[in-house]
Amino acid sequence: MEVMKMNKQFVSKMLQAKRLEYEAFREILPESLARRVENLERKLVNIVRECLEIILCYQPDVTASGTKAGIRKISIEQEEGQ
Numbered sequence: 001m002e003v004m005k006m007n008k009q010f011v012s013k014m015l016q017a018k019r020l021e022y023e024a025f026r027e028i029l030p031e032s033l034a035r036r037v038e039n040l041e042r043k044l045v046n047i048v049r050e051c052l053e054i055i056l057c058y059q060p061d062v063t064a065s066g067t068k069a070g071i072r073k074i075s076i077e078q079e080e081g082q
Contacts, residue, residue: 026034
């Protein structure tokens with residue numbers, strides 16, 4: 001149990017260190033580049049949000065046998081004379 005607590009604290013502190021490192025990096029960027037990075041971050045957040053919505057809302061239609069129901073391949077044969 002103690003090891004889990006230490007691992008959790010370690011991960012938390014490493015994430016905090018990386019966050020601070022990134023903030024420091026952004027502070028030294030030129031203004032025009034900082035705006036572009038900010039714009040890209042917003043776009044990436046929106047893309048990730050949309051992907052998560054798709055993943056979380058996807059529920060395949062599965063029958064008891066484990067195969068997808070609702071989509072079947074059929075063949076249509078033409079009658080002679082048409």
